[in-house]
Amino acid sequence: MLRSYRPALLGKDLVAGVVLTTLLVPQGMAYAELAGLPPITGLYTTILGLVGYALFGPSRVLVLGPDSALGPMIAATVLPLVMAGGDPDAAVAYASMLALMVGAITVLAGVFRLGFVADLLSRPTQIGYVNGLALTILVSQLPKLFGFSVDGSGLIDEAVAFVRAVQDGETVAAALAVGVACLVLILVLQRLWPRFPSVLASVVLAIAAVAVFDLEARGVSLVGELPAGFPPFTIPGVPVADLALLFAGALGIALVSLTDTISTASVFAEKTGDEVDGNREMVGVGAASLAAGLFQGFPVSTSGSRTAVAYQSGARTQLTGLVGAAAIVGLLVVAPGLLRNLPQPALAAVVIAASLSLANIAGVRRLRRQRRSDFVLAVVAFLSVALLGVLYGIAVAVLLSILNVFRRVWWPHQAMLGRTEGMRGFHDTEYRPTAEHLPGLAIYRFDAPLLFANARTFRDQVRRIVDTEPRPTWLIVAAEPITDVDTTAADMLEDLDADLAAGGTRLVFAELKDAVRQKIERYELTHNIRDNRFYPTVRTAVEAYEAETGASWTAGASPYRLD
Known part of the structure; x- marks a missing residue:
């Protein structure tokens, strides 16, 4: 790409990279917390995901990094394995090993030309799965939005614990005000002015509110000082007995990551006039996860929203992603304390906004109108994720897709x-x-x-x-x-x-x-x-x-x- 790079594109790629950075930083931190990990790991993952895909990925415009769809799956895989007390270092080690497994699975799948595995999720089951995922993410972030935390395993337990905490008066009014204000600002700006960096605007205003109104003294939790510099090359170590459980989670995460990547690549290939190579996409997304896993990161996927922002801002090559990665490295090296006063409810608002954009209610209505059997598949996939959890939900979604194919072969027209x-x-x-x-x-x-x-x-x-x-x-x-x-x-x-x-x-x-x-x-x-x-x-x-x-x-x- 660099050998054939046209200088006329440099200005557009640089501007798009800077604009993209304003979205990458807050979302990376928010999605790390969604995965049950320290916010800084989201920035590490963002940097390595961008670099890894730029080196090995075929698309000129795709943006990889932490993803709202993978966050709950990573948490569901890692957190049960972490010892009581939730040691952050142990969680990072497990998540990094998970990234290495996901990367290895996807790279090998690409090398052996197994791109068809991304088709194991049919469109109806995808719709049901992402709707269940959106609801799961929303409920998991409500306590943080209200300024407290709860203990619960699964959607129902978390929802019940949240309602009880609100009834018990644990809501922090200042935290709720900041979170709701950020959420409304993001949603309104995204609707009225889609190209405006609404996430950045909400983050900047939330940090300013902390300083003006002394919100920390009013009980609002803050992100705190980020570690300075860049993490060293690290091979994560986890108990051998836990590798089988990690591998089971890695299979589901790899499938979702590949499905998202290939579907998003197909959309933007039409815009750029490129052809989609599913096997090369597998190698690219796998390389990104491998790179993240070696530098205290976690599995990555393609982000449709961030790719759209980059493309609308003028991105035409992967130099845009490299500019974004360099900008984040500069932030960590030069000004690690810049985000110290970022309120946790603001991050919750970023994640909730992402979950709302993830939901596809219109798709469910269309299925109900067009084909009742596909509508039933979507509903079952939704209930599986909501009631059984994201990992079991993805297994049920894949099984439903396969059974649906078998049913149509068994009883054809x-x-x-x-x-x-x-x-x-x-x-x-x-x-x-x-x-x-x-x-x-x-x-x-x-x-x-x-x-x-x-x-x-x-x-x-x-x-x-x-x-x-x-x-x-x-x-x-x-x-x-x-x-x-x-x-x-x-x-x-x-x-x-x-x-x-x-x-x-x-x-x-x-x-x-x-x-x-x-x-x-x-x-x-x-x-x-x-x-x-x-x-x-x-x-x-x-x-x-x-x-x-x-x-x-x-x-x-x-x-x-x-x-």
């Missing part, structure tokens, strides 16, 4: 075909009623690969068709949608053909793909189902039936229907 007046070809009689038919001929279409999972479905439906009176002489299978036949289905076809032949019905195939035909020959089915059973099109099969039987088209709909 099926159709009886007929000829419609004024239209060429043969069409689904459910949607285009027919006015004539050929006596003794049934044309059946099965819209899926023929596999072990649906072989019984195919067989039973064919048997129900041929049991119709009068029994069909020919049953033509419109096989163009059948993209595969496995050995279980092949055995079924052999038995089914024998049964139909015994009853006087010939099983015929039309439009069967050459690759599938070769498999049938390899299974030795053609010893029984001979060449005269295969036709290149449905029309040629119908013409062969007419020629052999002398049947002619008769007024009235076909008697053969699907059950």
